[in-house]
Amino acid sequence: MAHLPRCDSPPFPAVDHDHGRCRSWILQRAEQLCQQQGIRFTPQRQQVLAILSASHRSLGAYDILERMAESTRRPTPAAVYRALAFLMELGVVHRMSGNNAYFACTRTNHQHIMQFWICRRCGVVAETESSTIAQAIPLLAETLEFQTAWVTMEIEGECRTCRTA
Amino acid sequence: MAHLPRCDSPPFPAVDHDHGRCRSWILQRAEQLCQQQGIRFTPQRQQVLAILSASHRSLGAYDILERMAESTRRPTPAAVYRALAFLMELGVVHRMSGNNAYFACTRTNHQHIMQFWICRRCGVVAETESSTIAQAIPLLAETLEFQTAWVTMEIEGECRTCRTA
DNA sequence: AGCTGATTGATATAATATATCATCTCAAAG
DNA sequence: CTTTGAGATGATATATTATATCAATCAGCT
Numbered sequence: 001m002a003h004l005p006r007c008d009s010p011p012f013p014a015v016d017h018d019h020g021r022c023r024s025w026i027l028q029r030a031e032q033l034c035q036q037q038g039i040r041f042t043p044q045r046q047q048v049l050a051i052l053s054a055s056h057r058s059l060g061a062y063d064i065l066e067r068m069a070e071s072t073r074r075p076t077p078a079a080v081y082r083a084l085a086f087l088m089e090l091g092v093v094h095r096m097s098g099n100n101a102y103f104a105c106t107r108t109n110h111q112h113i114m115q116f117w118i119c120r121r122c123g124v125v126a127e128t129e130s131s132t133i134a135q136a137i138p139l140l141a142e143t144l145e146f147q148t149a150w151v152t153m154e155i156e157g158e159c160r161t162c163r164t165a
Numbered sequence: 166m167a168h169l170p171r172c173d174s175p176p177f178p179a180v181d182h183d184h185g186r187c188r189s190w191i192l193q194r195a196e197q198l199c200q201q202q203g204i205r206f207t208p209q210r211q212q213v214l215a216i217l218s219a220s221h222r223s224l225g226a227y228d229i230l231e232r233m234a235e236s237t238r239r240p241t242p243a244a245v246y247r248a249l250a251f252l253m254e255l256g257v258v259h260r261m262s263g264n265n266a267y268f269a270c271t272r273t274n275h276q277h278i279m280q281f282w283i284c285r286r287c288g289v290v291a292e293t294e295s296s297t298i299a300q301a302i303p304l305l306a307e308t309l310e311f312q313t314a315w316v317t318m319e320i321e322g323e324c325r326t327c328r329t330a
Numbered sequence: 331a332g333c334t335g336a337t338t339g340a341t342a343t344a345a346t347a348t349a350t351c352a353t354c355t356c357a358a359a360g
Numbered sequence: 361c362t363t364t365g366a367g368a369t370g371a372t373a374t375a376t377t378a379t380a381t382c383a384a385t386c387a388g389c390t
Contacts, residue, residue: 097262145325152319160310
């Protein structure tokens, strides 16, 4: 199967960017990953990802639940969390532990040392992958004799759009 | 007022280190900061910090509550959270957002770009302050035109002690 | 002693997340 | 075409983490 083109939106894309492309990239990528792995991209899972992919903002689990309730019958919290767990396992959704929110990934990140930049005003999340930091962490870990399993890097602040507005 | 000596325990101190020194360093530092700032280091606040300073492990708010209940009358959750908020504001306790746990800081960190290394097995938390990373983040922020307000860096894994045990 | 602001207590509830077991669905095997 | 079995969802309950609100108390000042 051909590789989908990388979502070419930059971190913090302009407010007037063609978000339809981002959205379809996110959804098609998930579908492709499911097909490759022979697992089911059920309507409920699609619905959760569709809601998240509607913007670059992160949403709380219960926000997602409310939006699902608008178009179909209200799911249970467990259903939402199950779909989120599935999508995170698939690698297309990330959880921001700083504010218990979830957002749709727009990068094919095979590394797991990423930076998430979260605008406190508009909620938009941008992803970067600094090679400097990706190198620094294993060095520190070696000094500490620490075996790294998971790295969380979240930077909160204000994005350009909100600062200039 | 003279500056207290820096807590000289290394990140992930040996299991047989003299923890009494760490503990008293933590408590005395907090007392000193309160005196300097003319704010009150009340028994409840002391008690919370004493519980956290009993080890280098992080504890959940309700774990702290249970331990308080062992020695005095059971506080309310709000009381625990208030004490924690006070101690975090003072800069002597940090919150690990990855697992909603709190631990006593053992560094006089005036920078706010720190790395927290959390052993999943024993719960011990170590702090580092990488200058490489401290430089990299503002550079990335500049490229993104992002105004940084807060940086969270948490690395989960296994510490040396647990790996060799 | 009386005032004032900070602290704590008491109570309730919000917000986030998971456990458990029953039921349903789908796709593959027979 | 039916059976069957694993995975997915529904239903219900509950666990875990955290905050809001208002009353009571305490410490320091005059």
